[in-house]
Amino acid sequence: MPSVAVKRVYNFSSGPAVLPLAVLEQAQAEMLALPGVGASVLEISHRSKEFVAILEEAKANLKQLLNIPDGYTTLFLQGGARLQFSMIPMNLLRGQSAAADYVITGSWGKSAKAEAEREGPVRVVWDGQETNYDRLPKSDELKINPQAAYVHITSNETIQGVQFPTEPETNGAPLVCDSSSDIFYRPLNVNKYGLLYFCAQKNAGPAGLTVAVVRDDLLKRSADNLPGYLNYKNHAEQDSMWNTPPCFAIYMFNLVTRWLLNDMGGLAKMHELNRQKAKLLYDVIDASHGFYQGHAQPDVRSLMNVTFRLPSPELEKKFVAEAEQHDLYTLKGHRSVGGMRASIYNAMPLEGVITLHDFMQDFVKQNG
Ligand SMILES: *Cc1c(COP(=O)(O)O)cnc(C)c1O
Numbered sequence: 086m087p088s089v090a091v092k093r094v095y096n097f098s099s100g101p102a103v104l105p106l107a108v109l110e111q112a113q114a115e116m117l118a119l120p121g122v123g124a125s126v127l128e129i130s131h132r133s134k135e136f137v138a139i140l141e142e143a144k145a146n147l148k149q150l151l152n153i154p155d156g157y158t159t160l161f162l163q164g165g166a167r168l169q170f171s172m173i174p175m176n177l178l179r180g181q182s183a184a185a186d187y188v189i190t191g192s193w194g195k196s197a198k199a200e201a202e203r204e205g206p207v208r209v210v211w212d213g214q215e216t217n218y219d220r221l222p223k224s225d226e227l228k229i230n231p232q233a234a235y236v237h238i239t240s241n242e243t244i245q246g247v248q249f250p251t252e253p254e255t256n257g258a259p260l261v262c263d264s265s266s267d268i269f270y271r272p273l274n275v276n277k278y279g280l281l282y283f284c285a286q287k288n289a290g291p292a293g294l295t296v297a298v299v300r301d302d303l304l305k306r307s308a309d310n311l312p313g314y315l316n317y318k319n320h321a322e323q324d325s326m327w328n329t330p331p332c333f334a335i336y337m338f339n340l341v342t343r344w345l346l347n348d349m350g351g352l353a354k355m356h357e358l359n360r361q362k363a364k365l366l367y368d369v370i371d372a373s374h375g376f377y378q379g380h381a382q383p384d385v386r387s388l389m390n391v392t393f394r395l396p397s398p399e400l401e402k403k404f405v406a407e408a409e410q411h412d413l414y415t416l417k418g419h420r421s422v423g424g425m426r427a428s429i430y431n432a433m434p435l436e437g438v439i440t441l442h443d444f445m446q447d448f449v450k451q452n453g
Pocket residue numbers: 100164165166167168193239241242243263264265266284287
């Protein structure tokens with residue numbers, strides 16, 4: 086079927102963000118009718134055997150990608166990461182004797198803490214505000230209570246571009262992690278986590294789906310008097326079918342997990358490529374003699390969100406405008422950090438990063 090010529094740009098949006106072209110093409114091909122079904126995934130019952138098969142494959146792929154051991158339950162939820170900011174303390178903090186410990190390494194962690202405070206006692210064990218969230222705590226700066234109800238971290242702070250290269254030691258307290266903007270960027274040791282959660286629209290699919298991987302002993306904490314949707318137990322007992330799940334977003338998530346497994350060859354390979362892509366940009370920043378100023382300290386630089394400033398607001402405006410002439414879009418940073426942000430999630434092709442790298446080099450030559 087002839088289709089209208091489509092021009093796609095290199096899209097560095099922080100979220101919703103770039104998706105693999107192969108995934109979009111498959112969704113397009115199957116939009117009017119899923120093979121063998123004769124109707125769109127948008128039109129069929131969430132209890133049909135065809136949709137249940139999609140949900141089961143999505144769960145199996147997630148389990149394979151993250152190597153999730155027995156003793157964890159995966160929940161497919163709605164409401165974004167922000168609803169988890171509330172559901173986590175409702176389910177895991179209510180009725181506990183000790184406070185929840187929060188490690189604040191950027192804007193999202195700060196918002197997560199604010200929601201937890203509505204529910205129960207919270208202790209901030211570290212907060213990087215003093216240096217505008219450009220670094221992470223050293224292990225001897227983290228005084229985590231081993232008895233804490235849980236310890237909350239944000240593995241990658243999307244706005245500031247700081248990322249934990251590995252998980253901090255919690256001395257036995259359950260680690261709860263918001264990995265909304267870096268899930269699937271590398272292999273994980275899920276055993277280190279009590280609860281791992283992410284919204285899909287940065288690195289795993291479209292908006293509308295939020296996934297939580299919860300250790301089974303923590304599921305027992307949920308109080309019976311919680312509102313039904315907000316109780317993890319209901320979702321666990323009904324296999325994420327307590328109400329109608331976000332079917333289309335789950336279908337897309339399934340295609341992304343297939344792409345990671347089959348096209349990218351798994352998360353170890355994905356990690357290699359992510360390191361290569363990020364290095365291209367950080368190398369230009371470091372070789373620019375201060376023309377580009379990275380926001381994050383070098384040892385905690387994010388492989389997903391590269392944040393940097395230029396010498397003046399005028400040059401930043403010029404940078405954004407000229408970048409678009411090279412098909413490089415949505416590079417303006419978040420207002421709280423200023424400057425630029427290049428979000429280079431899994432689905433950003435290497436050619437996109439190389440094009441940006443070359444443009445940045447030329448821009449210093451012209452304007453430095
Ligand atoms: C985008 C983002 C969120 C917010 O997700 P919503 O789905 O909009 O609620 C939370 N945490 C991190 C790290 C994010 O990148």
